[in-house]
Amino acid sequence: MTTPIATHRPAAASAEELLAPSLAEVAEFQPEIENIATIWLRFKDPALRKSYTFQPGQFNMLYLPGYGEAAISICSDLKNLDRIGHTVRYTGNVTRAISRLKIGDTVGVRGPFGTHWPIEQLEGKDIILAAGGIGLPPLRPVINHIIQNRAKYGKVILLYGARSPADLLYTPQFEEWRKADIDVQVTVDRADDTWKGQVGVVSMLFYHFRLNAANTAVMTCGPEIMIRFVVFEALARRVPLDRIFVSLERNMKCGQGSCGHCQIGPFFICKDGPVFPFSALEPYFSVEEF
């Protein structure tokens, strides 16, 4: 395996537990923008509430009884593990069932799964976070970590783009992030009448600043086409392939590298990813329909 990122797995008491969800209840339901909400889950088992932890970039399989499971990135803060946050976009049966959840409803949780953003190994570096649309939630725990350890990192820039101003997530937090000395650059593909910000795709934001390739790491998440061009711009500016980290998504079913669905080349995105150094993905990423 060429990925150097360590996995963080739950210590299941028995292998059987890895297939059956743990039950949690909805502690809070926070609508974000149209078709997207953040649900906050609290485990019913007090022991699990105490022991559950995750790393930034990991995901849970959320089980809606009767509907099925959906893989959702964890977007909450590691400092408050009492409630685990998941920002969900409504796209299919399971996520639409999530949209109808009420406080106290039961949701099954399996996880956390996958590799994480190696933010702890990047102390001292300048960090570029490039996110598009629903790609921002998986990076939010990284932002929180940086803010709580700000002195350990160099220049930190968040490049964030969405289709239109109405599609931007977490906008009330941008000011707080800016105050923590994170340069938040926001752009939209198409503007409306009120928008005074930048217009253009997020990868073009690279043209607006200079980076020191020797000391920069890039972490990016969003539609794959966006990732492709963010990587293109980072490579054009000589950021090394193994310091560009991407988070990919494929049809996830088991979360355990067993069912085969999420494979890209030799990698199971649920277990060898979702976070990869681009150096590992490079031979396969640009092969069409692979």
Place this chain on the structure above:
Amino acid sequence: MAEMQLHVGSTAALPKAQFDTILARLREKGWQTVGPQIRDDAVVYAPVTTLADMPQGFTSEENTGQYRVVKSGNARYFDITPGAQSWKQFFFPPRLSLFTARKNGDWKMRNVSEPSPRIAMIGVRPCEIAAINVQDLAFLREDFTDPVYRNRRKNAFIVAVNCLHPGGTCFCDSMGTGPKAAGNFDLALTELDDVFILEVGSESGKDILSGLTLQPADASLLQKAEQGLAAAREKMGRRMDIRDLPDLILKNLDHPEWAAVAKRCMSCASCTLVCPTCFCWDTQDHTSLSGNETERERVWDSCFNPGYSYQAGGNTRPNTRSRYRQWLSHKLGTWKEQYGVLGCVGCGRCITWCPVKIDITEEIAALRKEARS
């Protein structure tokens, strides 16, 4: 004559009449004995009680998209080669209930745990043992072990049968998986006309034989077996040069052959169903009309199914070309990096059971033409 002292690695001569004793002992100890039988003109794996249940006097003929069971003209039991079914159905059942849940005010879950069956597999071919070993790597891992597979696998007893009469689509010799079983069995048999040569493969295998009066296999018998196996290596129905795998595939992901084979492939998934190493699965939720009761099942899946790679935002493999390439580039390509071995064991089932006669040995040869290295 003195009773032979058996240990792991011993070979003995087993008179055919004594075979049933072994089956009876297995059943006494709680194993279900399952072996090849002929049903509806094909070899299937079904419960067997005596040697007489095995397909005596039959052999099978295979070619691309062709399969026939025909009379062999002799009295041997194991001249047939495997049919469409493989042994994976016993460790990795096609349908499996994971849990049920019921809502009575609040949702309560119930894990479905049944005692694991104990299957004694009679007549497992060397390629099939290799396939079991390949699936072991996928299901029994340090970071995740499938509990159902683990329990059934632990409980299994394997009686292997070496192949002196390979089938028309067999290429175990090319893959290094046969025609002789190298290990990972409890007992192994090589069938000669009048007698089985019996090899003890494990302590369990030795235990089953205790008290049986067995003669060691003499040199002439062993030589006959070796000659038969050497002849079998020459008689393979197919060959595949694997020296340049997996690189041949991984460096030629844009080869024109992918488009060519896609014109023929129907994406019917037959190859993945009959393949003894394919392990992909899906989950299905079956919910009552009231919405208050639900069951989650695990079922076999195939990378050829359109839904396999579907996700919100579209299908990453939206056509047959990309799906066929996924299958072959996994089986004979990326599988090596994932598990340390190639995923193909040379059993030939995918060639036999492809309705449009796609032959992976030909596909590999076709990729070699105008290949990039």
Place this chain on the structure above:
Amino acid sequence: MGSVPVTASMLCSMPIFSDLTDQHLGVIAAITAIQPFSEGQELFHEGDARGFLYIVLEGRVALEMHIPNRGRLRILTVEPQEVLGWSSVLEVTSKRTVTACAVCSGKILAIDAAKLHQACEKDPVLGYAVMHHVANVIAGRLLATRLQLLDMFSQPSSEAPHG
């Protein structure tokens, strides 16, 4: 108008001019001025005959086009150190293709396009350097436009297939 004349030394610190000789910088400085602009000011309008090649120094300028029945659409924004109005130095686009509208107040470098063109004709080395820059600007805009065309955040509405 409040324009401020420009010297070669003011230009040589800007990354976009980093590969020009002092002599070339002098030629450009002579035909360049710094102009302030206020929020909402139109620097040029769709259809205008070309006038100036601009480089944004401070602030933000939006490129917009007017579509009958749909009104003004904001296509792209231009940030400091970026070129605005590349069409002024090329023949194909003899009239402005977009309207440039200031999103907020700022400052802009304005180079007289006609005089720049003459200077390039006289000195091919300068001409090559200028056209090279302009070509890069256009290439960047083309890539940006193509990516916007891809509508990368759109969601196909198809349901999952069975099977």
